[in-house]
Amino acid sequence: MDGRRHSVDLPISRTLVALRRVRSLRDPSTNSMSKFSALVDTGNWEIDSSKGISLQFKNDRQEGGSDGDALRSKNLGFYGLREDCVDDFELNCGMGKSKLNSGKNTGWVGKTGLPSKTKQVDGSDYCASNYKPLSERYFDDHEDTELDLACTPSSNRFEDLDKYTEPTVESSRAEQADHIISTQKFPYKNQVKSFGVVGDGVSCEASPHASVSDAISGHSAPLLENEEVDDVDDSHYGLGHGISCCWLRTPKFRESYLSYDAEEHPLVSGDVDSPAFYKKRILKHINNEITPYSEAPRCLSEKFRPKSFSELVGQNVVARSLLGAISKGKITSFYLFHGPRGTGKTSASRIFAAALNCLSMEEHKPCGLCRECVLFFSGRSMDVKEVDSVRINRITRVRSLFKSAANPPVSSRFKVFIIDECQLLRGETWAAVLNSLDSLSQHVIFVMITPDLDSVPRSALSRSQRYHFPKIKDLDIANRLEKICTQEGLDFDQAALNFIASKSNGSLRDAEMILDQLSLLGKKITMALAYELIGIVSDDDLLDLLDLALSSDTSNMVIRARELMRSRIDPMQLIIQLANLIMDILAGKCQEGSSEVRRKFSTNHNSEVDIQKLRHGLKILSETEKQFRLSKNQTTWLTVALLRLSSTESSSLDSNDSNLCLKRAQDQDGDFCTLSATGDGSKHLVTSSSDDYKPHKLGIQDDCKGELESIWKRTTDLCQSESLKNFLKKQGNLSSLCVNQECSGSHTHSLTMEVIQAILNTRPRRLL
Numbered sequence: 001m002d003g004r005r006h007s008v009d010l011p012i013s014r015t016l017v018a019l020r021r022v023r024s025l026r027d028p029s030t031n032s033m034s035k036f037s038a039l040v041d042t043g044n045w046e047i048d049s050s051k052g053i054s055l056q057f058k059n060d061r062q063e064g065g066s067d068g069d070a071l072r073s074k075n076l077g078f079y080g081l082r083e084d085c086v087d088d089f090e091l092n093c094g095m096g097k098s099k100l101n102s103g104k105n106t107g108w109v110g111k112t113g114l115p116s117k118t119k120q121v122d123g124s125d126y127c128a129s130n131y132k133p134l135s136e137r138y139f140d141d142h143e144d145t146e147l148d149l150a151c152t153p154s155s156n157r158f159e160d161l162d163k164y165t166e167p168t169v170e171s172s173r174a175e176q177a178d179h180i181i182s183t184q185k186f187p188y189k190n191q192v193k194s195f196g197v198v199g200d201g202v203s204c205e206a207s208p209h210a211s212v213s214d215a216i217s218g219h220s221a222p223l224l225e226n227e228e229v230d231d232v233d234d235s236h237y238g239l240g241h242g243i244s245c246c247w248l249r250t251p252k253f254r255e256s257y258l259s260y261d262a263e264e265h266p267l268v269s270g271d272v273d274s275p276a277f278y279k280k281r282i283l284k285h286i287n288n289e290i291t292p293y294s295e296a297p298r299c300l301s302e303k304f305r306p307k308s309f310s311e312l313v314g315q316n317v318v319a320r321s322l323l324g325a326i327s328k329g330k331i332t333s334f335y336l337f338h339g340p341r342g343t344g345k346t347s348a349s350r351i352f353a354a355a356l357n358c359l360s361m362e363e364h365k366p367c368g369l370c371r372e373c374v375l376f377f378s379g380r381s382m383d384v385k386e387v388d389s390v391r392i393n394r395i396t397r398v399r400s401l402f403k404s405a406a407n408p409p410v411s412s413r414f415k416v417f418i419i420d421e422c423q424l425l426r427g428e429t430w431a432a433v434l435n436s437l438d439s440l441s442q443h444v445i446f447v448m449i450t451p452d453l454d455s456v457p458r459s460a461l462s463r464s465q466r467y468h469f470p471k472i473k474d475l476d477i478a479n480r481l482e483k484i485c486t487q488e489g490l491d492f493d494q495a496a497l498n499f500i501a502s503k504s505n506g507s508l509r510d511a512e513m514i515l516d517q518l519s520l521l522g523k524k525i526t527m528a529l530a531y532e533l534i535g536i537v538s539d540d541d542l543l544d545l546l547d548l549a550l551s552s553d554t555s556n557m558v559i560r561a562r563e564l565m566r567s568r569i570d571p572m573q574l575i576i577q578l579a580n581l582i583m584d585i586l587a588g589k590c591q592e593g594s595s596e597v598r599r600k601f602s603t604n605h606n607s608e609v610d611i612q613k614l615r616h617g618l619k620i621l622s623e624t625e626k627q628f629r630l631s632k633n634q635t636t637w638l639t640v641a642l643l644r645l646s647s648t649e650s651s652s653l654d655s656n657d658s659n660l661c662l663k664r665a666q667d668q669d670g671d672f673c674t675l676s677a678t679g680d681g682s683k684h685l686v687t688s689s690s691d692d693y694k695p696h697k698l699g700i701q702d703d704c705k706g707e708l709e710s711i712w713k714r715t716t717d718l719c720q721s722e723s724l725k726n727f728l729k730k731q732g733n734l735s736s737l738c739v740n741q742e743c744s745g746s747h748t749h750s751l752t753m754e755v756i757q758a759i760l761n762t763r764p765r766r767l768l
């Protein structure tokens with residue numbers, strides 16, 4: 001549904017990206033859409049009383065018969081019990097063994113070293129008593145620990161997945177389908193809550209998420225948009241009933257054969273309930289005849305959405321703080337994540353939700369392997385909801401939300417409501433949420449997300465724990481892009497990645513989007529491609545143009561400028577780039593780099609006169625930028641500006657600087673005489689104009705200097721405050737003076753702000 005919703009709006013390039021991703025992710029041998037589905041298809045849970053439970057993966061290539069690799073087997077260190085396990089077995093806890101008793105008909109529910117009650121506990125209980133560090137728990141418990149397994153009236157989905165993913169030679173596909181159907185009759189409802197530790201001692205070396213669907217990505221979280229249903233009652237959950245809720249972007253298990261195809265079938269339908277329907281669907285899935293609609297990431301940023309705190313780039317403080325809160329059990333009910341777009345707020349909220357419910361004893365959560373993590377990452381957690389801000393502005397929906405919040409979590413410790421774009425919430429909605437905070441149980445957590453903190457009511461700010469997500473540093477972005485390129489098999493120039501990073505304004509998503517598009521243009525991510533895509537001129541081209549301009553090679557300069565503008569370069573962009581380049585040159589940065597053009601430029605233009613020209617050029621470009629805003633004919637203005645760069649205007653000023661101290665300039669407002677001097681004794685001629693200040697560095701005759709000093713003295717004498725007078729006399733000097741010819745006889749010397757500005761050399765203005 002997500003894909004369908006967006007397909008109308010997507011520009012063609014994005015569509016191409018999506019198509020390409022779909023193709024690139026398809027496994028050539030199985031035609032399966034993701035690595036995970038391949039793993040699931042070939043995975044085999046093996047129970048060994050001495051080793052715990054291990055998951056074996058058959059190598060895909062073996063199926064193709066190409067190289068006959070042996071089975072890959074990895075002990076995930078994932079310990080727990082299955083319904084069909086023997087009643088008693090040894091559980092390997094990584095550091096020793098614990099005797100375990102399994103209850104009858106149990107799922108992955110159990111606990112270690114806890115009273116054998118199965119009632120739900122609230123967050124504080126869990127934090128205080130259940131969440132000891134692994135080592136402490138081990139030494140406390142490992143001798144006499146019994147893993148009491150809570151009875152579930154029926155199986156849970158995870159268990160079913162487990163069973164399903166255990167293909168045996170004997171079991172036919174139809175049997176598998178039958179099995180799945182038979183075990184899905186009572187999904188979740190009345191399931192006994194678990195708060196014990198199941199995934200203890202996880203020892204998987206690879207990313208804990210390697211074996212789970214990347215459903216945490218946006219793409220794997222189909223948008224459940226049942227517009228008509230207001231009631232968000234947990235009792236509605238379940239396959240046969242569809243998802244009767246208004247949640248948006250609730251992660252769903254996108255590759256599950258258990259999920260209905262929202263595009264083919266209505267949410268609530270008699271057909272959908274029928275076993276025959278499921279059997280058909282499941283068989284289709286097994287035979288790879290259907291492809292879950294949202295299984296492939298549509299773009300790089302979806303594919304590489306971080307799934308653990310350690311994958312979150314450039315947000316170490318936030319990550320450490322959130323992890324610390326979890327490990328110390330200091331969980332509050334209202335979090336507010338704010339910061340610029342594309343910096344990881346939504347990703348972090350999902351990771352946080354997963355970590356809150358993760359059953360692992362490891363410090364680094366979410367583990368990605370425990371029951372809760374698998375449920376969450378496969379999009380099947382019933383306890384983490386992403387809520388559409390706009391929708392819950394309707395009062396009926398807010399009520400539904402609180403009704404749902406009032407129900408205990410289905411299988412997890414915490415019920416987490418993630419509300420993205422919370423700045424869109426209306427006043428009443430905010431009030432309802434804030435009022436409910438105290439009354440709701442401690443297992444309910446709201447995570448609000450906004451890029452615009454100013455739009456969040458003060459009352460909400462003061463009640464929340466705020467986490468700021470700053471812009472991501474260019475270096476971090478470039479490193480992340482490099483990793484993505486490596487994983488995607490994209491060849492790249494490091495300079496191009498650095499360049500993309502610098503153009504993405506601290507947003508990793510923006511950078512990934514650019515990379516995504518570039519990956520469609522060619523095999524290698526190069527500067528040239530990046531320039532082409534982003535629509536800017538390379539530094540070398542700019543230097544070439546500037547060289548022609550400064551060298552007064554007018555005809556070639558015009559030809560070159562036209563060429564550049566013909567190649568779809570926006571004139572405004574060119575002006576901005578030229579100005580930036582000049583600033584770099586003045587700052588001495590241009591010598592860096594070794595391109596031929598750079599060398600040529602620095603050889604040709606290293607005199608003091610050139611530097612003066614460049615300074616002057618900056619002013620011309622700044623004026624031209626203003627002209628651009630008023631004029632439609634930007635190309636002409638750009639050419640004029642370039643010609644002015646090459647004109648002798650600045651050098652003629654230089655040649656005259658010994659005798660020119662006063663210049664009359666005409667502007668729209670009238671005639672002004674402007675005289676300026678800098679604090680270091682050198683003087684500026686200021687040609688006054690209505691909108692800009694144009695000082696030219698000049699020498700100045702002593703009589704002018706004396707006159708300025710005398711005016712300055714008389715002016716400061718008028719100052720009534722002694723301290724200000726002293727300060728101005730000591731620290732200031734008159735840098736410029738404009739005399740309006742029409743009112744020169746009556747001009748005053750009062751100390752206005754403008755005068756002070758002129759005095760302090762900040763921005764000389766007219767002195768009337």
Ligand SMILES: Nc1ncnc2c1ncn2[C@@H]1O[C@H](COP(=O)(O)OP(=O)(O)OP(=O)(O)O)[C@@H](O)[C@H]1O
Nearest residue numbers: 301304305312313341342343344345346347508509
């Ligand atoms: N800090 C980060 N670490 C890793 N990836 C990130 C980070 N920030 C953004 N990304 C990338 O950008 C994508 C979007 O990130 P996410 O949705 O978390 O950002 P956001 O801050 O919530 O943006 P928005 O405010 O627009 O919703 C992710 O899928 C991921 O690929």
Ligand SMILES: [Zn+2]
Nearest residue numbers: 358367370373
């Ligand atoms: Zn976990």
